[in-house]
Amino acid sequence: MTKQASVLSEARTADATLRARAAGVVPGGMWGHLNAARLPEGYPQFFASAEGCRVRDVDGREYIDFMCSWGPVLLGHRHPEVEAAVRAQAALGDCMNGPGEVMVELAEDFVAMVPHADWAMFQKNGADATTSCVTIARAASGKRKVLVARGSYHGALPWCSPSVAGVTTEDRAHLLHFEYNDVTSLRAAVDAAGDDLAAILVTAFRHDMARDLELPTAEFAAAAREAADAGGAALIIDEVRAGLRLDIRGSWEGLGVRPDLCAWSKAIANGHALAAVTGSDAFRDAAAKVFVTGSFWCGTVAMAAARATLRVAREIDVPAHLHAMGLLLREGMAALADRHGIAIRQSGPPQMPLILFEDDPDFRKGRAFCSAALRHGAFFHPQHNMFLSAAHGPADIDAALDAAAHGFRSVAELGALRG
């Protein structure tokens, strides 16, 4: 085939056609983390359908899904109980002049499930929730400084976006940084805030892109709680990514540390657009005083989806299932890496794993691994933590490991080419 002919036949895939059309009418073809330039070679940009732990792209290729929509899918795509609740609520009304009974029921569900929570409020996106937490903490204390871990992701608004394009220094004027899990740097940031400390904002565990994942140490969690108390500030846990996957009561519950305010989103409505802030009584008045709202924050359908999601999560110990499946994946990956003589590092809680290759500063191995595994039907990510869902079973993990074997083979070939 001539070069031009191969370009043409490539361009005839539905995905490539959509990319070309998008490039004409959507800046850059796609925004944010889903921009095609950030994907490994061969990854589809556009999807046609999803069911359980499988997604299907617009060219009809099906993959065992280890991204779960980048977090929102907890029970599996189109979970029957959640979708039944969605249909029932949609038949009555979604976007009305105010919320429905379901909002009060859902707030009651959160208060019953989450030990630190005396109340709950609802939004749409994770960044709505993290921003609301910060606003509430400032309103409660009358103070301004917010401590955040360097490199932690809290959303894509100007105060927290990982990019600086279009962002002013004033947008971030009152942020101070510390290193996650580093008590000395946390205390230094607390000192720098002086008597102006409003909040310490911290993700449930360290899940920054392209570096090993880290669970919080007990010492770090206790120090964060202590510093917030000593400064009359709020301890805010950003559960947007980890929420419901590690512990449905809150990810730090096992460490014996409870936040004052907590931001939730992603998994809470199993793929439907919803976020939540939960808080303790000490922050109730401030939460009532701030003006936070959105045109779609009262939508009842996503709330009905969340009620069903929480009900299922309570019934079938979702974190334990994800943990078991994540361990199967981890052990299988370790065995495959060993067999191919390739050194990998696996980090994070098994429910949200990350696999990095040793001696891979430019992620060439990671991307080659993912591209080959994708061709054999498993959708992994080379740099971002992945996600298990309740729909993954042992047979799916086995099938994904078969695909991963092709990935390791192609990494071995890279090494052979170089050596």
Ligand SMILES: *Cc1c(COP(=O)(O)O)cnc(C)c1O
């Ligand atoms: C995704 C994410 C957010 C932002 O959520 P959006 O719904 O994208 O606004 C905030 N914090 C963490 C930890 C996240 O993973």
